[in-house]
Amino acid sequence: MKSIIDKLVKTRDLTDEEFEQLILCEDKETIEYLAAKAREVREKIYGKDVYLRGLIEFTNYCKNDCLYCGIRRSNKNAERYRLTEEQILNCCEVGYKLGFRTFVLQGGEDAYFSDEVLIPLIKEIKEKYPDCALTLSVGEREKDSYQKLFDAGADRYLLRHETADKEHYESLHPAELSFDHRMQCLWNLKEIGFQVGCGMMIGSPYQTVKHLIKDLRFLQDFKPEMVGIGPFIPHHDTPFADRETGSVDITLKLLSIIRIMLPEVLLPATTALGTADGLGREKGILAGANVVMPNLSPTDVRGKYLLYDNKICTGDEAAECIRCMTLRVQKVGYEVVQKRGDHIRFI
Numbered sequence: 001m002k003s004i005i006d007k008l009v010k011t012r013d014l015t016d017e018e019f020e021q022l023i024l025c026e027d028k029e030t031i032e033y034l035a036a037k038a039r040e041v042r043e044k045i046y047g048k049d050v051y052l053r054g055l056i057e058f059t060n061y062c063k064n065d066c067l068y069c070g071i072r073r074s075n076k077n078a079e080r081y082r083l084t085e086e087q088i089l090n091c092c093e094v095g096y097k098l099g100f101r102t103f104v105l106q107g108g109e110d111a112y113f114s115d116e117v118l119i120p121l122i123k124e125i126k127e128k129y130p131d132c133a134l135t136l137s138v139g140e141r142e143k144d145s146y147q148k149l150f151d152a153g154a155d156r157y158l159l160r161h162e163t164a165d166k167e168h169y170e171s172l173h174p175a176e177l178s179f180d181h182r183m184q185c186l187w188n189l190k191e192i193g194f195q196v197g198c199g200m201m202i203g204s205p206y207q208t209v210k211h212l213i214k215d216l217r218f219l220q221d222f223k224p225e226m227v228g229i230g231p232f233i234p235h236h237d238t239p240f241a242d243r244e245t246g247s248v249d250i251t252l253k254l255l256s257i258i259r260i261m262l263p264e265v266l267l268p269a270t271t272a273l274g275t276a277d278g279l280g281r282e283k284g285i286l287a288g289a290n291v292v293m294p295n296l297s298p299t300d301v302r303g304k305y306l307l308y309d310n311k312i313c314t315g316d317e318a319a320e321c322i323r324c325m326t327l328r329v330q331k332v333g334y335e336v337v338q339k340r341g342d343h344i345r346f347i
């Protein structure tokens with residue numbers, strides 16, 4: 001098996017059969033060898049740096065009804081909220097003082113946040129914090145809307161593809177959501193010039209290893225600047241309430257594989273990983289991740305942005321989150337840094 005890993009390091013590619021063997025491998029020594037190679041690759045490019053992204057979950061209204069999501073429109077038990085412009089700017093102010101140099105505005109697909117509302121907000125954040133990067137994660141929009149948000153100053157865009165298999169996509173989403181449109185959105189974002197992040201859930205309902213290999217092939221083709229992956233975690237008010245949580249071990253192996261396959265990629269150790277395993281984020285960093293995304297949302301709304309059950313870090317103040325994260329990162333031999341943390345192609 002080590003020869004397969006060496007081949008991956010050398011060629012950044014494997015056959016489907018080899019990918020499958022690696023994803024399913026349970027031999028501890030082999031998995032540690034894979035993680036060690038992933039760390040080697042990331043350290044050559046990013047050293048020991050771990051970049052911070054300040055996550056501002058600014059609305060949990062969503063017009064969509066993704067079957068796995070706790071804030072889907074059909075969930076009548078979700079307590080809805082929307083931050084004001086002032087609250088969002090206040091989150092940025094707090095975050096900037098704490099050392100964040102990237103803000104991520106994340107929300108459901110909320111019609112209130114039209115281009116007319118988002119554009120002045122983006123401009124104001126970029127004017128106030130010119131040394132910071134601004135990432136948007138507000139779902140599917142038309143190309144001209146993405147272009148306007150980019151022209152206003154947004155630097156990056158996160159839009160998980162969730163699965164690169166059309167049929168699988170359709171089993172996770174209602175009929176009105178289209179796989180082709182999701183993919184088109186990603187290509188549009190790239191063409192416009194955003195640093196683009198995609199990603200998938202690991203262990204989502206109906207997912208097979210073949211689907212994961214398809215995801216890897218898509219990543220090779222799309223070459224995103226960021227890849228966000230985390231284990232699927234069920235939410236009790238969704239049709240997938242009784243499904244099992246995705247495997248942390250497979251998530252970690254995939255983090256290592258993605259790091260080796262796309263050496264320059266920005267790879268977060270996600271909150272979902274930290275929820276599925278108390279040391280998940282540390283393990284993620286040791287598997288090749290180089291980004292963490294502490295929450296900057298006001299504490300009184302954190303418990304309402306619940307895409308899945310038992311989400312961690314919903315009670316702590318931002319200052320406490322960053323202190324905790326800095327220590328966790330240090331404990332595994334890495335360093336949280338006060339930098340924008342752009343993809344190497346954008347520096």
Ligand code: SF4
Nearest residue numbers: 062064066069072108
């Ligand atoms: S996954 Fe995103 S688009 Fe889908 S329902 Fe949840 S917030 Fe809305």
